[in-house]
Structures are given as C-alpha cells and as structure tokens.
Amino acid sequence: MKKLLSGNEAIARGAYEAGVKVAAAYPGTPSTEIMETIGKEYKDIYAEWSPNEKVALEVASGASLAGARAMASMKHVGVNVAADPFMTLSYVGVNGGLVLVTCDDPELYSSQNEQDNRNYAKFAKVPMLEPSDSQEAKDFTKLSFEISEKFDAPVMLRSVTRISHAKGIVKLEEPIIPPVTVEIKKDTPKYTMLPSFARMRHKVIEERFLKLEEFAEQFPENKIELNDPTIGIITSGISYQYSKEVFPNYSYLKLGMVWPLPKTLIGEFFKKVKKVYIIEELDPFLEDNVRAMGFKPKGGKNLIPMCGELNPLLVEKGMLGKKFKSHQPVFEEPLPPRPPNLCAGCPHRGIMHVLRKYKVFAAGDIGCYTLGAYPPLNVINSNVCMGSSIGSAHGMAKALGEAGKGKIVAVIGDSTFLHAGVHPLMNVCYNKSYITTVILDNRTTGMTGSQEHPGTGYTIRGEKTHMVDLIDLGHVLGIENPRKVNPWDLEETEKVVKEELEKDSPSLIVSEGPCMMLRRAFKKLNKPLQVDSTKCRGCKTCINLGCPAISYQPVEGEMAMTGDGKKRKGIAFIDSTLCPGCHLCYQVCKFGAIQSQEEKPIFGFETT
Ligand SMILES: Cc1ncc(C[n+]2csc(CCOP(=O)(O)OP(=O)(O)O)c2C)c(N)n1
Numbered sequence: 001m002k003k004l005l006s007g008n009e010a011i012a013r014g015a016y017e018a019g020v021k022v023a024a025a026y027p028g029t030p031s032t033e034i035m036e037t038i039g040k041e042y043k044d045i046y047a048e049w050s051p052n053e054k055v056a057l058e059v060a061s062g063a064s065l066a067g068a069r070a071m072a073s074m075k076h077v078g079v080n081v082a083a084d085p086f087m088t089l090s091y092v093g094v095n096g097g098l099v100l101v102t103c104d105d106p107e108l109y110s111s112q113n114e115q116d117n118r119n120y121a122k123f124a125k126v127p128m129l130e131p132s133d134s135q136e137a138k139d140f141t142k143l144s145f146e147i148s149e150k151f152d153a154p155v156m157l158r159s160v161t162r163i164s165h166a167k168g169i170v171k172l173e174e175p176i177i178p179p180v181t182v183e184i185k186k187d188t189p190k191y192t193m194l195p196s197f198a199r200m201r202h203k204v205i206e207e208r209f210l211k212l213e214e215f216a217e218q219f220p221e222n223k224i225e226l227n228d229p230t231i232g233i234i235t236s237g238i239s240y241q242y243s244k245e246v247f248p249n250y251s252y253l254k255l256g257m258v259w260p261l262p263k264t265l266i267g268e269f270f271k272k273v274k275k276v277y278i279i280e281e282l283d284p285f286l287e288d289n290v291r292a293m294g295f296k297p298k299g300g301k302n303l304i305p306m307c308g309e310l311n312p313l314l315v316e317k318g319m320l321g322k323k324f325k326s327h328q329p330v331f332e333e334p335l336p337p338r339p340p341n342l343c344a345g346c347p348h349r350g351i352m353h354v355l356r357k358y359k360v361f362a363a364g365d366i367g368c369y370t371l372g373a374y375p376p377l378n379v380i381n382s383n384v385c386m387g388s389s390i391g392s393a394h395g396m397a398k399a400l401g402e403a404g405k406g407k408i409v410a411v412i413g414d415s416t417f418l419h420a421g422v423h424p425l426m427n428v429c430y431n432k433s434y435i436t437t438v439i440l441d442n443r444t445t446g447m448t449g450s451q452e453h454p455g456t457g458y459t460i461r462g463e464k465t466h467m468v469d470l471i472d473l474g475h476v477l478g479i480e481n482p483r484k485v486n487p488w489d490l491e492e493t494e495k496v497v498k499e500e501l502e503k504d505s506p507s508l509i510v511s512e513g514p515c516m517m518l519r520r521a522f523k524k525l526n527k528p529l530q531v532d533s534t535k536c537r538g539c540k541t542c543i544n545l546g547c548p549a550i551s552y553q554p555v556e557g558e559m560a561m562t563g564d565g566k567k568r569k570g571i572a573f574i575d576s577t578l579c580p581g582c583h584l585c586y587q588v589c590k591f592g593a594i595q596s597q598e599e600k601p602i603f604g605f606e607t608t
Contacts, residue, residue, distance in 0.1 A: 537593070
C-alpha cells in the first residue's frame with residue numbers, strides 16, 4: 001500500500017515499521033509532527049512528551065539499554081539541550097537501536113538560530129543519515145536502527161523543514177520484530193561512565209569510527225549517478241532535490257550518510273567527472289571535510305549561500321553566476337506583509353499591556369509571548385533560548401543592584417518554565433534576587449501547536465494525569481507568596497503587578513488564562529464586542545492592544561464628528577468573526593465606545 005506522507009509522518013511510520021517500543025520528544029518546529037503522529041496512530045509504541053529534550057533522550061536511552069528500539073525527536077536547538085547526555089551516550093552505546101532525530105530549520109521559519117546539526121554527528125563521532133524525501137525519511141529511519149545495533153552507536157537522522165513538512169508518496173510495509181530482546185542487562189563498565197571506564201570506551205568509539213568509515217564506503221545509500229561526466233555534484237538531503245531539479249543532466253554523488261564520509265567513493269567520483277562542485281545548505285560541512293581529505297572541488301560555498309534555506313533558483317544562480325537568466329514569474333504586486341501576532345483574545349495580551357505601563361525591562365523567553373517584542377506592545381526586551389529569561393533577569397539585577405529594583409521582570413510560558421525555567425527560579429530564590437517572574441500559564445505549549453506538558457494534566461494520548469501546580473512549585477522553590485492573576489482583568493492584574501514589583505524579595509506571578517486554541521478549557525466564549533460609532537473618538541487606545549480583531553478606519557466629512565460633537569480622525573472597528581469577547585478593549589476604552597453584548601460583562605472567560 002502507498003500513502004501520501006510528510007517527512008515527519010514518514011519518520012513516525014519508519015519507527016513503527018522498525019519495531020520501536022519507546023519514543024519520546026519535546027515539541028519544536030519542524031519536528032513536532034513526528035511524535036504527534038506516533039501518539040495518534042501507532043498505539044503499540046509507548047509515546048511521551050517529555051518536559052525537555054534532555055529528558056526525552058535519556059528516556060529513549062534507558063529503553064535502548066533495556067534492549068528496546070527507541071527514538072527521541074527534537075528540533076535542531078533541542079539537540080543543544082540534549083547534548084550533555086548525547087555526547088556521552090556515544091560512549092555508552094546501545095542495546096536496542098537508539099535514534100536521535102534532529103529536524104533543522106534553515107531560514108529560521110520558527111527558530112532562534114539556524115545551526116547545522118550535521119556538526120553534532122562529527123562532534124559526537126556517531127553516524128548520521130540524511131533523507132531527501134518522504135520515502136527515504138521512512139527507509140532511513142529503519143536503516144538507522146539497523147546501523148545503531150550493528151555498530152553499538154546512537155544514530156542521528158537529520159531532516160530539515162522542507163523534508164519534514166513536504167509530502168511525498170511512501171510505500172508502507174509491515175512492522176518487524178527487532179532482533180534484540182528486551183530485558184535487564186547489566187554491564188557496568190559499558191554503562192557507567194566513570195573516568196576509568198569512559199577512558200576505555202573512548203578507545204572503543206575511535207575503533208568504531210574506523211569501522212563506520214569502512215561501512216560508509218559500501219553503504220548503498222551513498223550513490224554515484226553518472227550522467228554528463230564534465231560536471232559532478234556532491235550533495236545530500238534536500239540539496240540533492242534542488243540540484244537535480246535544475247541540473248538533471250549533471251553527475252551526482254548523493255550521500256545518504258553524511259557522517260562519516262566515504263573517502264574512497266569520493267575519490268572515485270573525482271576520477272569519474274572533470275569538475276566537482278559541492279552543493280549543500282548552511283555550513284560547508286561536506287566541503288570542509290572533502291577538502292580535508294585532500295580533494296579539490298571547483299566550487300562550494302564560494303557559489304552557494306551559507307545563510308538561509310536553499311531553493312532551486314539559488315542553486316541555479318550560484319552555479320551559473322553571470323550566465324544565470326531568471327525564468328521565474330515576477331509578481332508585480334507583492335503579497336501584503338502579515339507580521340505574526342498574538343491571537344484575538346490571547347491571554348498574554350493583558351499582562352503585556354500592564355507590563356508596558358510599568359516600563360520594566362522584560363527579559364523574555366521562547367513562546368507566543370515573544371511576539372510581545374513587536375509593536376504595538378513593545379514589551380519584551382530580550383530573549384535567547386528556552387528558560388533563559390529568569391537567569392538573565394537575575395544576572396541583570398545583580399549587576400544593577402538597587403538601581404534595578406522594581407524594573408526587572410522575567411516573562412516565561414508554562415511549557416518553557418517546566419522545560420528549563422525551574423532551575424533558574426530556584427537560583428533566584430537561593431541567591432536572594434529581587435526580580436519578578438511572570439509565568440504565562442495558558443495550559444499548553446501554544447507556539448508549537450498545543451502540545452501537552454507536565455502542567456496541563458494530560459498525557460500525549462489525552463489521558464488525565466498528575467498536573468504540576470505552579471503556585472505550589474513556586475512555594476517549594478522559595479517564593480514567599482506566589483500570586484495568581486486573571487490576565488483579562490486589567491485592574492486586578494495591574495494591582496498585583498504593582499505590588500509584586502515593589503517587593504525586595506523574589507516574586508512570582510502566575511498569569512492564568514487558557515490559550516484561545518485550547519477549546520477544551522472554555523465553558524463557552526463570550527459574544528463579540530462592538531464599537532459604538534457615535535462614541536468612538538478614534539484615539540487608538542484599543543488599537544494599541546495589537547488585537548487582530550480590531551481595525552481602524554480614517555474618516556472625513558460628517559463622519560469626522562462623534563455623536564456629541566467631538567472631532568475625530570478615524571473610527572475603530574471590531575471584526576465580529578474574530579472577536580471571542582475577552583473584554584480587554586472594553587476595559588481600555590475611556591469613552592465607553594466599546595460595548596459588551598453580555599448582560600454582565602466577564603473579563604476573560606468562564607473556564608472549565
Ligand atoms: C530547545 C527548544 N526546544 C523547543 C523549542 C520550540 N518551542 C518554541 S516556543 C516553545 C514553547 C511554547 O510554549 P509556552 O512556553 O507554554 O508558551 P506559549 O507559546 O504557549 O505562549 C517551544 C517548545 C525551542 N525553541 N527550543
């Protein structure tokens with residue numbers, strides 16, 4: 001049977017067909033759908049959202065030591081979080097096959113950087129496979145488990161956004177029963193990385209690497225496709241597709257395994273073609289390593305961009321240089337810009353509005369709320385990586401001393417807090433800081449598409465489970481009186497923020513309002529609000545909330561006068577198809593021009 005699958009769905013299918021028993025992940029674009037698919041479709045696999053990528057890899061590695069095939073999947077920066085166990089797991093090796101899927105994000109469609117994770121395979125001395133379409137995504141996943149068991153090594157499988165999210169036809173097969181038995185196996189010198197044992201293991205992995213190099217020479221997915229012998233391209237993954245699309249007649253060395261590299265096969269290719277070029281996205285990974293082998297390709301990163309995602313046009317342009325003639329259609333009217341924005345009714349908007357008033361330095365974190373850095377909110381002043389807000393706010397406070405009191409806030413989402421914020425908050429209390437931490441508790445991992453986490457009360461498969469209480473946790477970490485606010489109630493929120501900013505000790509505000517996408521959390525939505533056009537003064541206070549349901553129309557003539565004779569330049573409008581009735585705009589309007597259709601206005605919503 002054949003099925004149209006995205007690269008991520010194909011990786012999930014590959015895991016199923018390979019007989020994987022345990023799969024763990026933390027969501028992150030472009031990797032998220034791998035675990036979502038396993039959670040929904042392959043119930044034979046134990047699946048979990050772990051609180052972060054380090055935990056996910058540790059869970060998978062434990063399962064592997066017990067003899068089960070196991071997989072951890074994550075976005076490229078997730079591998080940084082998992083890097084500590086990963087670098088040493090290379091020494092420990094596996095029992096059941098262990099695969100770490102990294103989904104890189106060239107062009108940073110949804111990431112904080114565009115690091116090239118092929119470097120991790122070299123760094124950790126483990127093999128890496130790189131599929132170039134959905135069929136290969138499935139096949140290479142299965143091969144990764146075989147290679148992992150054959151060489152006693154964790155294997156990395158690298159995808160990129162374009163492979164993970166594009167769809168292709170995939171031939172489905174039946175799942176196999178893996179060759180390794182699942183049982184407790186003790187082998188202390190192999191599993192226990194005390195220096196004396198780890199020293200021995202380092203030698204083993206260097207020997208393993210030599211064997212892997214030999215294997216790479218014979219690996220059938222490292223293929224020479226001989227066509228026109230004047231030009232040969234060394235490439236892999238998505239870059240192979242782009243190159244093949246624009247230069248179908250050139251010769252190719254397509255590498256299915258990008259680490260270690262097959263030196264003899266590369267040498268053969270150099271002999272078979274006249275001029276060799278290397279086409280790859282992001283870093284000159286293949287190029288540097290091919291040059292280090294002593295080969296002299298004619299071109300690589302001198303022609304092909306180092307930053308951003310490639311596409312057929314960029315490949316053609318780079319390779320042809322001055323001879324390139326554009327044959328792309330030119331669009332006279334470019335698409336209107338659509339900057340990302342918080343949703344209408346988003347609970348983050350209320351707290352942002354209040355923090356804006358206090359002119360604090362808001363050390364931000366990673367999630368939907370990072371969008372509060374954009375106008376008109378302009379609240380978030382920094383962000384680096386998941387969990388960094390609290391530590392950096394604390395450091396800033398220590399540097400500023402008295403001068404920073406009441407002015408430094410860390411803003412972090414609930415999922416991000418449980419991913420990497422607990423330790424820095426513990427540190428804030430331990431090391432006697434005065435910063436205010438605001439956890440935006442919307443009961444989901446919003447930015448990546450609503451995944452569960454330890455603070456939602458549900459598992460990946462929707463079963464009810466223990467839910468971390470953030471207020472209790474705050475107490476345990478050392479916050480004296482953690483406070484909860486309803487971020488849609490501006491008066492209450494403002495009062496609590498003011499009081500907490502004035503404290504000399506660390507404070508914690510949990511801004512609790514479910515994500516608008518999390519419909520299970522709402523009893524019902526409110527009726528949309530309306531602008532009374534006779535009262536609106538066009539002052540734009542509501543517009544400054546940045547709500548996508550509110551727009552502004554300039555007016556002239558008769559319309560440039562309110563019902564009671566005041567001049568105005570424009571009128572606000574509320575799109576009733578977008579407005580869920582959070583009542584934020586109702587609260588900020590000084591002229592009573594925004595009207596609620598509720599008998600008794602509720603700020604926010606009745607939640608379950
Ligand atoms: C190390 C790492 N893992 C995963 C991600 C992907 N990611 C971006 S924001 C985010 C969490 C968002 O959830 P939350 O903190 O609850 O904020 P929300 O978007 O719900 O407001 C995740 C998982 C990332 N950027 N970095």
